Amino acid sequence: MSVRDSRSGRPIQLWQLLLQLLTDNPCQHLISWTGDDRECKLSDPDEVARRWGIQKKKPDNYEKLSRGLR
Numbered sequence: 471m472s473v474r475d476s477r478s479g480r481p482i483q484l485w486q487l488l489l490q491l492l493t494d495n496p497c498q499h500l501i502s503w504t505g506d507d508r509e510c511k512l513s514d515p516d517e518v519a520r521r522w523g524i525q526k527k528k529p530d531n532y533e534k535l536s537r538g539l540r
Contacts, residue, residue, distance in 0.1 A: 477491060482525060484522060484535075484538045484539070485534055487509065487521065487522055487525055488501060488518075489522070491494055491511060491518065499514065500512070500513055500514045500517050500521075501514075501518060509537065515532040515535065515536075516532055518532075518535065519531050519532045519534065519535040522538075529537060
């Protein structure tokens with residue numbers, strides 16, 4: 471699933487949003503790296519889902535987000 475980046479107008483995919491959150495220090499309480507295996511953990515999955523919903527311009531929850539993570 472992809473949506474448009476508000477700055478560039480290009481499609482943004484879920485993995486790109488997750489990477490943005492991982493590299494944004496104020497968002498470390500939402501998602502963080504677990505170790506050296508390039509895995510991450512959602513500390514606040516509901517908030518991550520809400521932010522993805524904002525990107526898509528429609529409501530989202532963790533159940534819907536988890537389908538995109540598979």
